[in-house]
Amino acid sequence: MSRVIAVRQGPERRVIRAGMRGRVGPTITGATVAENGHLILTLEGGTEIDAGVIDRPWGTILGDITQQLDLMEQLGLKVDQSTYNTFVSQTNTALGDRYTKAESDGRYDVTGTASGAVSAHEAAPDPHPQYTTAAEAAASAPVQSVQGRTGDVAITKADVGLGSADNTGDMAKPVSTAQAAALALKVDVTDVLDQLESADATKPLSANQGRVLKELIDNIQTLLESDNINLDSLQEVVDFIEQNREDLQNLGISNIAGLQAALDSKAATNGDYVNLRARSTTAADVGLDQVDNTPDASKPVSSAQQAALDGKVGTDDSRLTNAREWTASTISQTEAEAGTATTRRAWTAQRVRQAVVAWWNSITSAFGRNFVASADAAAGRTALELGTFATANYSAAPFINVMPDSGRFAGKMNPLSLTAGSFVASGFFSAYNGSVQSSAGKFIFDNTTNGGSAGALTAVVSELIAAMGRSGFNARYGVEFYVSLITAGAGTATGHTGTDGVDRYLISNNGNRVIFGSATYGTFAAWCKVEDGTVAPRYDYYLNGVLTSRGTPLPVGFNHVRLVRSVVTGYEYAFPHLHATPGAKLYVACSAFFTGIVDVGLHTSPLPTINELSA
Numbered sequence: 001m002s003r004v005i006a007v008r009q010g011p012e013r014r015v016i017r018a019g020m021r022g023r024v025g026p027t028i029t030g031a032t033v034a035e036n037g038h039l040i041l042t043l044e045g046g047t048e049i050d051a052g053v054i055d056r057p058w059g060t061i062l063g064d065i066t067q068q069l070d071l072m073e074q075l076g077l078k079v080d081q082s083t084y085n086t087f088v089s090q091t092n093t094a095l096g097d098r099y100t101k102a103e104s105d106g107r108y109d110v111t112g113t114a115s116g117a118v119s120a121h122e123a124a125p126d127p128h129p130q131y132t133t134a135a136e137a138a139a140s141a142p143v144q145s146v147q148g149r150t151g152d153v154a155i156t157k158a159d160v161g162l163g164s165a166d167n168t169g170d171m172a173k174p175v176s177t178a179q180a181a182a183l184a185l186k187v188d189v190t191d192v193l194d195q196l197e198s199a200d201a202t203k204p205l206s207a208n209q210g211r212v213l214k215e216l217i218d219n220i221q222t223l224l225e226s227d228n229i230n231l232d233s234l235q236e237v238v239d240f241i242e243q244n245r246e247d248l249q250n251l252g253i254s255n256i257a258g259l260q261a262a263l264d265s266k267a268a269t270n271g272d273y274v275n276l277r278a279r280s281t282t283a284a285d286v287g288l289d290q291v292d293n294t295p296d297a298s299k300p301v302s303s304a305q306q307a308a309l310d311g312k313v314g315t316d317d318s319r320l321t322n323a324r325e326w327t328a329s330t331i332s333q334t335e336a337e338a339g340t341a342t343t344r345r346a347w348t349a350q351r352v353r354q355a356v357v358a359w360w361n362s363i364t365s366a367f368g369r370n371f372v373a374s375a376d377a378a379a380g381r382t383a384l385e386l387g388t389f390a391t392a393n394y395s396a397a398p399f400i401n402v403m404p405d406s407g408r409f410a411g412k413m414n415p416l417s418l419t420a421g422s423f424v425a426s427g428f429f430s431a432y433n434g435s436v437q438s439s440a441g442k443f444i445f446d447n448t449t450n451g452g453s454a455g456a457l458t459a460v461v462s463e464l465i466a467a468m469g470r471s472g473f474n475a476r477y478g479v480e481f482y483v484s485l486i487t488a489g490a491g492t493a494t495g496h497t498g499t500d501g502v503d504r505y506l507i508s509n510n511g512n513r514v515i516f517g518s519a520t521y522g523t524f525a526a527w528c529k530v531e532d533g534t535v536a537p538r539y540d541y542y543l544n545g546v547l548t549s550r551g552t553p554l555p556v557g558f559n560h561v562r563l564v565r566s567v568v569t570g571y572e573y574a575f576p577h578l579h580a581t582p583g584a585k586l587y588v589a590c591s592a593f594f595t596g597i598v599d600v601g602l603h604t605s606p607l608p609t610i611n612e613l614s615a
Contacts, residue, residue, distance in 0.1 A: 186312035265304035434489020467558035504579035517595030524576035526591035533584025
C-alpha cells in the first residue's frame with residue numbers, strides 16, 4: 001500500500017504517492033511540522049514535500065476506500081459471505097446423502113449420477129464395437145503367429161525356403177552357367193545348313209547334304225564319263241517326288257523327331273493359391289512348390305533343356321567337315337583361252353589368268369593396251385599425243401575476275417599493280433538489312449610483322465595469311481589487298497533457316513550486276529571468317545574444296561568458300577546469298593566473281609581482273 005504525498009515547489013503543488021519506485025531522488029535537507037499537523041520535508045534545492053498528518057495511528061486510511069486501488073484489487077478476489085454460506089449448506093446436504101441412499105452393486109445410486117449407465121456398459125457383450133479388446137482378440141484371432149513370429153509380420157522369399165531364387169518368370173530367366181557351358185559345346189540346328197544353294201560361308205553343311213552332294217558329284221561324274229546326255233536319272237528323281245508328294249505334304253508332329261517330347265515337357269498353366277495367414281507358409285503356398293532354391297546362374301540343365309540340347313550337333317562332331325575334294329579334270333589352256341566350252345572343269349589361278357589375258361587381247365588394240373599400261377599422266381599424254389594442259393589441274397586455268405578492284409577492296413585500280421591505295425567498299429557487297437562495310441586491315445608488301453619494314457599487319461590479316469599456308473618470305477612479300485569487314489544490321493528481310501535451325505538474314509547484295517554467263521552459271525570465291533554470330537550460305541557451296549549442304553554455318557576461323565549458281569536471266573540481286581544473324585561480323589578477303597563455272601582451287605592471293613588501267 002502506498003501513501004499520497006503532496007509536493008510543493010514554489011507556487012505550484014503536485015501529489016505523488018509515497019513508496020513509488022524510481023531513480024534515486026534529491027537529499028532531504030530538513031523536516032518541520034506545519035500548524036495543521038502535517039509533516040513538511042525540505043529537499044536540496046528548496047523543494048518542500050507535505051508528508052501528511054503524523055498524529056494518526058499507523059495504517060489509518062485517509063479518504064474513501066475506493067481511492068485505495070491496491071485494496072480494491074484484493075477485495076475483488078474475495079467471495080461474498082452469503083454465497084459462501086449457500087455453498088457450505090449444499091455440501092453438507094450432499095455428504096448426508098452419501099450415508100442415507102440405498103447401495104446397488106457396491107455403489108450409491110445418487111439421483112443424477114451415471115451409476116445405472118455404468119452397470120449397463122459392463123453388462124453389454126460388446127460395449128465397444130469400434131475396436132477389439134485384448135480378450136476379443138485372444139478369443140477369435142484365426143492366426144496367432146506366422147513363421148514363429150507375432151505382430152506385423154513381413155514374409156520374404158527366405159521365409160519360404162527360396163532365399164537364393166531370383167524373382168524372374170520362366171520365359172525371362174537367363175542362361176545359367178551350367179546351361180551356357182552345355183550350349184557352348186553345341187551347334188544350333190538352325191546353323192547346320194540342309195541345302196546346297198546357300199552362300200553363307202560361316203555355317204556347316206549337314207551330313208545329309210554331304211550325302212546328296214556326293215551323289216550329285218557321282219552322277220555328274222557318271223554323266224561326264226557316259227555318252228548318254230538325256231539326263232534320264234534326273235527325271236527319275238522328279239518322278240519320285242511327284243509320286244510321293246502326298247506323303248511329303250502330310251508330315252505331322254509324330255513324324256518330326258523330338259517335337260512331341262519337347263511339347264510334353266511344357267509346364268501346366270493352372271496353379272493353387274492358399275491363405276498364407278492360416279498356417280506356416282511354404283513354397284507351395286506361393287505357387288513355387290516345384291522350384292528348387294538355387295540362383296538362376298547355378299541352375300543345372302533341365303530335362304527339357306537336355307532334350308533340346310540332344311537335338312543339337314556337337315562342334316566336335318566328326319560329321320561336320322568342309323573338306324570336299326573336287327574330282328573333275330582340270331581345264332586345259334586352250335579351252336580356258338577360248339572361253340566357249342560349257343563342260344564343267346576344275347580351274348587353277350594360272351588358267352584364270354590365261355583366260356583373262358586372252359579375253360582382253362581379243363577386245364583391245366595395241367594402242368589401247370599401251371595407253372592403259374601408261375606409267376603416269378605424262379606417258380598417257382605422250383600415248384594420246386596431247387599437250388600438258390590436257391591433264392593440268394582445272395584450277396590453273398586463267399579465268400578473269402569481273403570485280404574491277406580484283407577483290408582487293410581498294411577501288412578501281414590497275415590489276416597488275418603490286419601495291420594498293422586506300423580502302424574502298426565494294427559494290428559487289430552493297431548494304432542490305434542495315435549492314436556496313438569497313439576495313440579490317442591491309443596485307444602490306446614487305447610488312448614488319450614478318451621481318452620487313454613497311455608496316456605491321458593487323459591480327460586479322462596475320463590470321464588469314466596463316467590460314468592460306470603462307471609463312472616466312474611468302475608472308476612478308478606479296479600483292480597488297482584489304483580484308484573487308486561486313487557487319488550485319490538488325491534487318492530481317494530475305495531470311496533463311498540453316499541446318500542448325502537458326503534463322504539468318506541476307507547480309508549484302510551485288511546491285512544486280514550481270515554475273516551469270518556461260519551456260520547460265522556464275523561463281524563466287526573468297527576467304528571468309530565469322531565472329532559475334534553465324535553466317536551460312538543459302539545454297540550448296542564448297543568449303544575448303546569440299547561440297548557442303550546448303551544452310552550449313554561457316555566454321556570458326558578463316559575458310560575458303562566457293563559457290564556456283566545457275567541463273568537464266570543473267571543477274572541475281574542476292575548472289576552469293578550469304579545469310580547472317582543480326583550483328584554478326586563477316587570478314588571477306590581476296591574475293592572474286594566469275595561468269596561460268598570456275599574452280600580456282602584454294603587461292604592464296606587476289607585473282608586479277610583486266611580493264612583499261614591494265615599496263
